[in-house]
Amino acid sequence: MTEGPTITTIAQRAGVSIASVSRVLNGLPAREDTVRRVLRAADELGYVPNSVARSLRNRRTDQIAFAMADIGNPVYVAMVREIQPVLKEAGYRLLIHSTDGDAGDELGVLRGLRERYVDGLIISPLRGVTREHVEAIVAARAPVVVIGALPEDMPRDALVDNVRTDSRAGVRLALDHLYAIGRRRIGFLNGPLDTVPGAARAAAYREGLEALGLPYDEDLVEVGDFYRDSGARAARALLARAPGVDALMCANDLIALGALDVLREQGRDVPGDVAVVGMDDTDLASVTWPTLTSVSLGSAERGRAAAGLLLDRLQNDRREPRAVVVPPSLTIRGSTTLPGTPPGGAR
Amino acid sequence: MTEGPTITTIAQRAGVSIASVSRVLNGLPAREDTVRRVLRAADELGYVPNSVARSLRNRRTDQIAFAMADIGNPVYVAMVREIQPVLKEAGYRLLIHSTDGDAGDELGVLRGLRERYVDGLIISPLRGVTREHVEAIVAARAPVVVIGALPEDMPRDALVDNVRTDSRAGVRLALDHLYAIGRRRIGFLNGPLDTVPGAARAAAYREGLEALGLPYDEDLVEVGDFYRDSGARAARALLARAPGVDALMCANDLIALGALDVLREQGRDVPGDVAVVGMDDTDLASVTWPTLTSVSLGSAERGRAAAGLLLDRLQNDRREPRAVVVPPSLTIRGSTTLPGTPPGGAR
DNA sequence: ACTCCGGCCGTAAACGTTTACAAGATCCCC
DNA sequence: GGGGATCTTGTAAACGTTTACGGCCGGAGT
Known part of the structure; x- marks a missing residue:
């Protein structure tokens, strides 16, 4: 639990500037000699980059949240099972929120998006998307995928993707x-x-x-x-x-x-x-x-589709909102x- | 999805310095007039603090991770159900990792602790705590609570709390x-x-x-x-x-x-x-x-106990490691x- | 030898907060 | 009205990264 090494520590030990350290660690071009010294220093110090600092600078957290009504409900479990690997593959961590079907809690998560602790959200509101949900989504600064029905009068500029079943x-x-x-x-x-x-x-x-x-x-x-x-x-x-x-x-x-x-x-x-x-x-x-x-x-399919839509949207901010309908089966x-x-x- | 206001924006609008803004928002003493202007500006702008920046500065993320083998297993669901509210109450967010019982994945989570994306971890390793687990835990810069048995030769300096059943x-x-x-x-x-x-x-x-x-x-x-x-x-x-x-x-x-x-x-x-x-x-x-x-x-009790131990340890860094044993019942x-x-x- | 070019590198700024420090304002008392 | 104490405020540094920019150096071309 000691304070760990930072790129500054590495820079000193390797006798280069922090810029060089950062470049080497990110695989940007550098003289072969520099690369070697930096990597050696990093290795010896057991360096691990601080993800918070990186997030601040990069304006992305590589985290995605999934908000569902109840973690014990097999429907949501099936969704998580599908969402998790897709996001992991794309380099994101999954945060799971269990809102207990409480609309207040759902709104809390939605509003929390503005804190930027997460790059995107998949949410499955139990009682549908209310006007307050919509407001919070529009105000949010991160893309949202809703699993479930959207209201008719969803504002065009909300850029919300949607997955539902029939x-x-x-x-x-x-x-x-x-x-x-x-x-x-x-x-x-x-x-x-x-x-x-x-x-x-x-x-x-x-x-x-x-x-x-x-x-x-x-x-x-x-x-x-x-x-x-x-x-x-x-x-x-x-x-x-x-x-x-x-x-x-x-x-x-x-x-x-x-x-x-x-x-x-x-x-x-x-x-x-x-x-x-x-x-x-x-x-x-x-x-x-x-x-x-x-x-x-099709809980599993819905989960997978939602993850796909979100990743896609994270690539392309301005894409038209899309809706995926998963057909039922018996x-x-x-x-x-x-x-x-x-x-x-x-x- | 527009770039939101920061304390700088507020400071300009309210005609004060960013330090004053920060102080007011954190409830530190300030002239009544200043307070009013800052709060008004913040409100009008719909300001929400950036949690990443705050984490960087405060060296804490207010997030805690729970790593379990399988999100579909009712045992873990019961644990999550108990852990979640305890942590929420204490102001922490819960991140859930489903490792699929893969020791590699478990180690990944443990090593990830060094990135500091989380203040603490509750982990329930399926096949027990290996030497590699121990190494990773010692190297981690965040407190860890293990649900399950610990090896006999656990180093004293690891400061790992432990919850098990009999x-x-x-x-x-x-x-x-x-x-x-x-x-x-x-x-x-x-x-x-x-x-x-x-x-x-x-x-x-x-x-x-x-x-x-x-x-x-x-x-x-x-x-x-x-x-x-x-x-x-x-x-x-x-x-x-x-x-x-x-x-x-x-x-x-x-x-x-x-x-x-x-x-x-x-x-x-x-x-x-x-x-x-x-x-x-x-x-x-x-x-x-x-x-x-x-x-x-006693899955539920174990979950609750683990959350309690972790919160406690977050308060008091140097406390002796503790072990809780939850008795079974029929x-x-x-x-x-x-x-x-x-x-x-x-x- | 001079210029130009390209490759590496270091300096410094930026991300959005919190907070130590010191300066300015205010007040009270003599 | 001067002097100190107290309260309030602003400046600047710090958290740990990434990256724009410009400088230096060496080599090639004239």
Whole structure:
């Protein structure tokens, strides 16, 4: 924990100026003799450049932040897993912020960008991008990539890149699949309608039924939270009200877990009596019993795309904002297929 | 993304020197009139201090890094969940590194400390602290807290704080519990013996049986990896060799998941025919069916303790190194208790 | 021998802060 | 009104880099 050598120390020992030291260490042209002496001195002293001083001078920190709602959520973990290597490859360090879905915290991170402690930010705001978010982004002095929907009236000069998924199409995939395996009374366990995903999935459920020629029945819909226990509560309520359901579409894998708990507890066979589909296709989906058919919203791809966009933007400051849409896909597992039955229909 | 105001800009606008600006912004005494003008100018300009420049001058970054093997591992997630708020409270930002259990990567982080991009580090090396780790830690210019075992010959001057758990005691807890519910042929599915936890758990299993007066039988032990599929393979092998086992002690929750898969597949009732205990008490333990009795190694506590030690050390550079040991505990769930039967024994 | 050119190198400034020091302003008291 | 004490302020240096600029030197061309 002693004070380490600086280029000045090296310069003295090698008998050259600090400018020469810097040049040698950065591989700029120098006489062969100078190079040798500087490198030797640096080596003997165990020199390591001070990244803070370098950042100040270069006006870049080689750090990038990723702000997400919850570090325990497998969706974000999948994103980090993809983002990390891409950034590392490009020479950036990744800072991870867990905002606990607190909009205040999110804004804090966004505002913190102005401190310049980071060259760019990837953020995935849980409840969508508010006007305050937009203001903070415009005021920020670093490029931002948003994972999730942007508001319609996003100012052109914000230069925000965007990655999203099509969760409506995802819901459709699931409904089509359930229809294909013969289900006709398909219940829906949703998350809060004031979240972006919640609202989108609600609409998609309605549209999807219509497209399939099935009636929309309010008794088949229950709204709760995106957690397991809340999913269980919702499932219990729905099953009590509409005992005849033969499938449950869940807005989230966690909700689906809760539903599975309740179905097991009530002795209903999955998928024999009731088929269940989750959403997000997290690691959990393959852990449950039966394993859970789930709509993948491409978390990994979204993460990768976001990292790519950010790096690209860091190269080219003035590029037009870009938006990437990752299509959903359906991973069929035990909760919708009887053993031995080949998975029917969709995809 | 425009170049922002600096204290110089503010000084001009307020008609004072930059020293006064700095003083006012840091709450040092100044004439009331000066304070007002500076604050007004700063506000109008939307000034935000440059954290890099401040770090250079103050020789501190207010950032702390946490290096772990795998961001997807619930054990580390639990640690982060505890570390984050503690550090935040103390005014530090948390940088998260996922080293993928790669010793090279771990060393990279450790060596990176010398760049001074961070004021301190919490690291949890998967395969223990090697001589190279020690060297890097001694050479580092920032305090380090290691979560996990330290080598015996740790140099005194390294000033490394340490947090560990007692996984031997943890194994004993599990064995005692299994014994208490009447199991006498207790199998053991372990992870690699060249990892620190693997070796410790192997020894503890032996000792634990001895303490209970049960014979050690090689046929009841299988070594694999700390993953689910590996756990399944190991369980299959063990069950084939020793069909009479009535309990499986697993070195890890993931291994236990694999074992549950196999038992279900073979139609053996859990816990009726075979009781199962996992280790780490991750979130997964409450997701499975049946839910999994698991030894908690206090990930959360360890994280909290590590953060505490680091903060403390940052206050007091010269303090003697300290070691915290977090005792294990047992969380009893469905995989060792028949419904209706009160959990017996241990604890 | 003079000029010109190119290659290396050192001096110094800059990045945006904080802070030691000394000078100027203000006040109080005699 | 002079003198000291106290408060406030500005100047400048420092943190550790990178880099523009100009100087020096040696060699080549005339």
